[in-house]
Amino acid sequence: MSSSAEILSQAFTLGYTYTRSTGPIVGQFLTSLRARKMVGIKASDGKVLMPPVEFDPVSADALSEFVDVADSGVVKTWCWVKQPRKAHPSDKPFAWAMIQLDGADTPMLHWVDAGDEAAMSTGMRVKVRWAEETKGLMSDINGFVPEAVALLGELKPAASDEQITGMEAPIYLTYNFTAGKATARYLQSMKKGKLVGQRCPNCRNVYIPPRGSCAACGVPTEEEVTLGNKATVESFTIVYIPIPGNPIKPPYVIANLVLDGANLSFLHLLSECKNEDVRIGMRVEALWKPEAEWGYAMENIQYFKPIDEPDVPVDQIGKLIDEGR
Amino acid sequence: MAQLAAVVGVGQTKYKTKRKDVSIAGMVREAAVGALEDAGLTWKDIDAVIIGKAPDMFEGVIMPELYLTDALGCNGKPMLRVHTAGSVGGSTAIVAASYVQSGVFKRILTVSFEKQSESNAMWALSNPQPFSPHLNAGAGGYFAPIIREYMRRSNAPYDAGIKVAVKDRLHGAKNPLAHLQLPEISMKEVEDSPMLWEPLRFLEACPSSDGACAMIIANEELATKSPRKPAWIRGAAMRSEPTMYAGREQVNPQAGIDCAKDVYAQAGIHNPRKDLDCAEIYVPFSWYEPMWLENLGFADVGKGWELTMSGATSLTEGGDIPWNPSGGVLCSNPIGASGMIRFAEAAQQVRGEAGAHQVDGAKTAMGHAYGGGAQFYSMWVVSSEKA
Numbered sequence: 001m002s003s004s005a006e007i008l009s010q011a012f013t014l015g016y017t018y019t020r021s022t023g024p025i026v027g028q029f030l031t032s033l034r035a036r037k038m039v040g041i042k043a044s045d046g047k048v049l050m051p052p053v054e055f056d057p058v059s060a061d062a063l064s065e066f067v068d069v070a071d072s073g074v075v076k077t078w079c080w081v082k083q084p085r086k087a088h089p090s091d092k093p094f095a096w097a098m099i100q101l102d103g104a105d106t107p108m109l110h111w112v113d114a115g116d117e118a119a120m121s122t123g124m125r126v127k128v129r130w131a132e133e134t135k136g137l138m139s140d141i142n143g144f145v146p147e148a149v150a151l152l153g154e155l156k157p158a159a160s161d162e163q164i165t166g167m168e169a170p171i172y173l174t175y176n177f178t179a180g181k182a183t184a185r186y187l188q189s190m191k192k193g194k195l196v197g198q199r200c201p202n203c204r205n206v207y208i209p210p211r212g213s214c215a216a217c218g219v220p221t222e223e224e225v226t227l228g229n230k231a232t233v234e235s236f237t238i239v240y241i242p243i244p245g246n247p248i249k250p251p252y253v254i255a256n257l258v259l260d261g262a263n264l265s266f267l268h269l270l271s272e273c274k275n276e277d278v279r280i281g282m283r284v285e286a287l288w289k290p291e292a293e294w295g296y297a298m299e300n301i302q303y304f305k306p307i308d309e310p311d312v313p314v315d316q317i318g319k320l321i322d323e324g325r
Numbered sequence: 326m327a328q329l330a331a332v333v334g335v336g337q338t339k340y341k342t343k344r345k346d347v348s349i350a351g352m353v354r355e356a357a358v359g360a361l362e363d364a365g366l367t368w369k370d371i372d373a374v375i376i377g378k379a380p381d382m383f384e385g386v387i388m389p390e391l392y393l394t395d396a397l398g399c400n401g402k403p404m405l406r407v408h409t410a411g412s413v414g415g416s417t418a419i420v421a422a423s424y425v426q427s428g429v430f431k432r433i434l435t436v437s438f439e440k441q442s443e444s445n446a447m448w449a450l451s452n453p454q455p456f457s458p459h460l461n462a463g464a465g466g467y468f469a470p471i472i473r474e475y476m477r478r479s480n481a482p483y484d485a486g487i488k489v490a491v492k493d494r495l496h497g498a499k500n501p502l503a504h505l506q507l508p509e510i511s512m513k514e515v516e517d518s519p520m521l522w523e524p525l526r527f528l529e530a531c532p533s534s535d536g537a538c539a540m541i542i543a544n545e546e547l548a549t550k551s552p553r554k555p556a557w558i559r560g561a562a563m564r565s566e567p568t569m570y571a572g573r574e575q576v577n578p579q580a581g582i583d584c585a586k587d588v589y590a591q592a593g594i595h596n597p598r599k600d601l602d603c604a605e606i607y608v609p610f611s612w613y614e615p616m617w618l619e620n621l622g623f624a625d626v627g628k629g630w631e632l633t634m635s636g637a638t639s640l641t642e643g644g645d646i647p648w649n650p651s652g653g654v655l656c657s658n659p660i661g662a663s664g665m666i667r668f669a670e671a672a673q674q675v676r677g678e679a680g681a682h683q684v685d686g687a688k689t690a691m692g693h694a695y696g697g698g699a700q701f702y703s704m705w706v707v708s709s710e711k712a
Contacts, residue, residue, distance in 0.1 A: 021348055021443070023347050058400055060400065169385060203572075235470035237524075267458070280473070
């Protein structure tokens with residue numbers, strides 16, 4: 001058993017650009033913003049909520065009565081951002097502020113381009129600085145400015161007056177994905193061209209890729225077991241649709257393969273055979289990429305290919321002893 | 326001893342590919358308001374709200390329950406979100422029921438939803454992750470090899486899955502809320518539909534839907550006063566097991582067997598085929614009907630397909646144990662809601678409220694959901710009778 005595994009870590013961005021339906025209320029708010037107009041909505045108790053919400057937060061009533069609101073108002077509270085970050089609306093220091101527009105009874109969150117923290121104060125009056133081009137998004141408000149600031153920029157008319165019913169919502173989360181000890185050790189072996197699994201001390205089953213524990217027994221797995229390149233097809237599917245971002249062209253065979261000496265299958269590609277000839281119990285062997293291309297990855301094995309050995313009886317799949325050892 | 330609880334209101338949206346006309350909140354609200362109206366209640370009659378949905382990746386709204394408090398009248402009330410992957414609609418209903426059965430709350434609104442059109446749902450869970458080969462080919466790619474192994478073991482005819490695909494769509498044609506409306510579907514049409522993940526064809530797989538489902542669950546005293554017939558919850562059970570371990574039985578998972586045993590024992594079901602009048606079972610891929618017929622004890626192991634092929638599970642063929650009279654997941658699949666729809670449709674059957682897909686005289690029905698790598702199970706049995 002090797003002493004300690006190097007930590008393998010990679011940045012990983014998980015995300016999609018969602019197509020969000022706004023519903024009629026938020027849709028109307030965004031449609032108004034695009035036309036450089038502020039609208040709030042009347043709550044059950046007569047108060048004007050800004051920005052508009054679909055349902056009354058107190059009574060749960062559905063709301064529908066829009067109310068025009070001014071594009072200037074009062075800062076109720078604020079905080080100064082000294083070092084703006086990439087996702088912030090400004091690359092210069094600015095204030096996040098809760099701004100209550102004239103005619104509204106609730107403050108809304110936006111940012112104030114005040115130039116200097118000393119220019120900010122609770123109770124100060126601010127006004128909207130409209131974006132040069134409006135798109136029906138919250139960013140149509142290019143921040144607020146102190147009311148005395150003269151705004152000179154040219155404002156293009158809105159490109160459309162169609163009712164907004166949807167918007168794109170890009171949601172991307174970037175993680176630092178750490179492989180963990182068992183996976184790191186396994187991938188370090190892969191980089192050397194070796195398949196190394198782990199044996200459960202309790203049920204004696206061998207896991208590859210190892211997960212550091214046996215889910216059936218609930219115990220850690222530490223004993224390492226080096227396995228050969230031969231495997232058996234436990235089951236498979238022929239996929240006729242492309243995997244987005246994956247160059248493999250359909251139809252291709254994804255098989256659940258159990259290495260000789262292992263007791264749990266993993267997924268890998270099966271190639272160098274006719275798809276219609278693939279069957280449960282079929283014997284296959286790993287085809288490794290050239291050594292120069294080996295990394296910390298299962299993809300060091302390009303695919304598995306059939307070998308000329310008799311099929312394994314179904315009740316023996318996942319129970320074979322590795323004869324190479 | 327648990328107290329009695331019953332479903333006294335059901336609300337569902339029309340299931341569609343895209344509900345572009347409403348926000349997530351607006352859609353969830355439709356189902357909730359429908360359930361309140363069905364139960365003759367208003368927001369103030371509700372003690373707590375239990376909400377469920379599948380992974381947040383489907384809509385990209387993280388912790389959507391926070392934003393849904395306004396739409397669901399949660400102001401000043403306890404709210405709780407449940408998550409158990411595809412089975413979540415079922416487990417959400419069971420969590421809601423258990424709060425009533427324990428006497429903690431008297432009347433609960435439970436709701437679940439998915440608005441899959443906001444993402445590309447088929448791939449939202451098959452993202453490429455570091456350190457593992459990117460070979461996940463969607464849910465169908467995961468389940469197809471398990472189905473292939475079932476076909477090998479059972480020696481089922483190749484068209485048993487095709488038969489289920491047709492049968493559930495004919496059922497769905499009787500349910501105006503069902504997403505897919507395919508009253509003219511034929512065995513040939515299913516057989517000729519494109520292969521996606523062999524052995525699974527396009528028409529043997531569920532659609533991707535937008536929709537929400539809600540129920541009001543009340544204690545015995547309040548249920549008895551309800552304007553419409555209650556569906557008494559006679560048993561409810563959940564089980565889970567790890568996705569991957571050596572020797573795991575994937576075709577006929579132990580957690581499903583155990584969960585069924587538990588719920589039958591509670592409800593006094595000895596022979597599910599005889600003692601139940603119908604069942605709403607989570608069948609997202611056609612072959613899961615014969616597989617679950619065996620897993621849930623409606624048929625002997627290896628014989629589930631015989632029931633399917635004989636028409637026993639078909640409402641339109643007058644079968645003795647109709648499965649998925651609503652059209653099931655094969656007709657409508659807003660993932661987070663799909664399990665609750667099974668539970669709610671079972672309730673509608675025993676309340677006599679199922680409309681054109683009503684099973685005549687149904688008194689006792691089962692709702693079932695599974696999720697993850699077929700590792701989470703939730704089931705309940707509801708009846709028109711208290712005991």
